[in-house]
Amino acid sequence: MRPRFDVRKEVVYLDNAATTMVDDEVAEAMQPFWEEEFGNSGSAHHLGRNAREAIEEAREHVAVVLQVDPSTIYFTSGATEANNWAIKGFDGTPLCSDVEHSSVLASVLRCGGSTVPVDGNGTLDLTAMQGALSTPDVSVVSVQHANNEVGTVQPVKVVGEMCQLRDVLFHVDAAQTFGKVETNIGEMGADMVSVSAHKIHGPVGVGALYVADGVRPRSLVDGGGQQDGMRSGTMPVPLIVGFGRAALLAWSRWRSKKKAYETMAARMEKELGVMMGAVRNGDPSSRLPNIVSLTVPDVEASMVAAMLDQRHNICVSCGAACKSFSSEVSHVLKAMGRTSDQAFGTIRVSMGWDTTEHDVEVFIGALGCAVKEARERSFD
Numbered sequence: 001m002r003p004r005f006d007v008r009k010e011v012v013y014l015d016n017a018a019t020t021m022v023d024d025e026v027a028e029a030m031q032p033f034w035e036e037e038f039g040n041s042g043s044a045h046h047l048g049r050n051a052r053e054a055i056e057e058a059r060e061h062v063a064v065v066l067q068v069d070p071s072t073i074y075f076t077s078g079a080t081e082a083n084n085w086a087i088k089g090f091d092g093t094p095l096c097s098d099v100e101h102s103s104v105l106a107s108v109l110r111c112g113g114s115t116v117p118v119d120g121n122g123t124l125d126l127t128a129m130q131g132a133l134s135t136p137d138v139s140v141v142s143v144q145h146a147n148n149e150v151g152t153v154q155p156v157k158v159v160g161e162m163c164q165l166r167d168v169l170f171h172v173d174a175a176q177t178f179g180k181v182e183t184n185i186g187e188m189g190a191d192m193v194s195v196s197a198h199k200i201h202g203p204v205g206v207g208a209l210y211v212a213d214g215v216r217p218r219s220l221v222d223g224g225g226q227q228d229g230m231r232s233g234t235m236p237v238p239l240i241v242g243f244g245r246a247a248l249l250a251w252s253r254w255r256s257k258k259k260a261y262e263t264m265a266a267r268m269e270k271e272l273g274v275m276m277g278a279v280r281n282g283d284p285s286s287r288l289p290n291i292v293s294l295t296v297p298d299v300e301a302s303m304v305a306a307m308l309d310q311r312h313n314i315c316v317s318c319g320a321a322c323k324s325f326s327s328e329v330s331h332v333l334k335a336m337g338r339t340s341d342q343a344f345g346t347i348r349v350s351m352g353w354d355t356t357e358h359d360v361e362v363f364i365g366a367l368g369c370a371v372k373e374a375r376e377r378s379f380d
Helices: 024-033 046-066 079-088 102-110 126-133 156-166 237-276 301-312 331-335 340-344 357-378
Strands: 073-076 093-097 114-116 138-144 169-173 192-196 207-211 291-295 346-350
Touching (some): 046 192, 046 237, 079 102, 079 192, 093 126, 102 138, 114 126, 237 357
Parallel strands (some): 093 114, 093 138
C-alpha cells in the first residue's frame, strides 16, 4: 500500500461532525477495489462475483451495528439521499422537528409537511409531537437520533411508540450516532434509519437506509433494478467496502474513546467558560460527548474560526458544514431560542477517533488568542 500523507501532523482537526479522515484500515480495505478487484457487481464473471461478495460482507457489517437483518440494508450515496428517500417515498404529509438536518427539513417542507418545536436544550417537545400526530394524513415522522450542531440526543424510543399507536411510519436520521450510540432498532421502533460512512472515518459518498420488512418506499432512482429494485445504479464497490470496514471498527473505537471525549469536552466547557464566558449548548443530560457547541459572547464566530484556521491550522465549524457559507442564523440555535448575536457567536468543536488531549490543549490556547483579538477588533 502506498504511504499516506498524515494531515494530523500538520493540522488540529476538530470538525469531525462535518466529516472524518478515512481510517488507515478503511483505506487499506478499499485499495484492491480501486485496482485489481475493479469488477462491476452486476457482471457474471469472477471479478463481478468478487465485487458482489465484498458488497454483501459490507452489508453484514452495517447490519450488525444496527442489529438488523442484512437484507434490510440498502446502500445510497449518503445520509442525505437516504433521508430524502425515507420522506419522499410515501404519499401523505411528513412531520419532523425544527432542528433536523437540512436534508430532512427541506424534504418535509417540499412535501407540504410541518415541524414540531424543541426546548432550549434542543430536545423535542413530546407534547407538541403528540398533538401533531393527531393530524390526519401524517405519512411519516422523521426525527434525528442526535443533533449534528449541538449533539442533543432525542427521545426516539418515545416517538417510536407514539408513531406505532397512530400507525404512522417512523424514520430516524442516525448519521451522527451510527457506530457511536448503541442502536437497537427493535427497541427504537423505527421503520427506517439513515446512516453514513464519512461520519465514522469511512469514505464520503456512501450511506445506507435501513428499511423494515413490509415497508417499501417508492424508488427515487430508476434504472437497472439493483438492490431488489429499490435503488438502481452501479454499486460503488470501493466505497461500500470502506463503509463496511468503518462500521466494523466504529463501535470498538468509540467505546475506547467515549470517556476521553467526555473528559475533553468537560475541560473545554470549564476552561473556556472561565476564560471567555463561553456557554455550551445542548442537553447536558443527553448529548453526544464528541460534539461541543460553544456560544462565546461579544464575538463573531466566523472571524474566530478563520483566525484559528489561517494562523493556527485548527479546523472548527461555525455550525453545520453543509451551511457554513450561509449568512443566515443557524435554524437549530434559532429553534432553541438563541438570539442572532448568540447564534453568530457559536463555534462547534467535534472530536474523532484520532483527537488527543494535546489537540484540545492547543485549541483552548489558540481560541483564547483568537477571541481576544476578535473582540479588540470589534471595539476599534
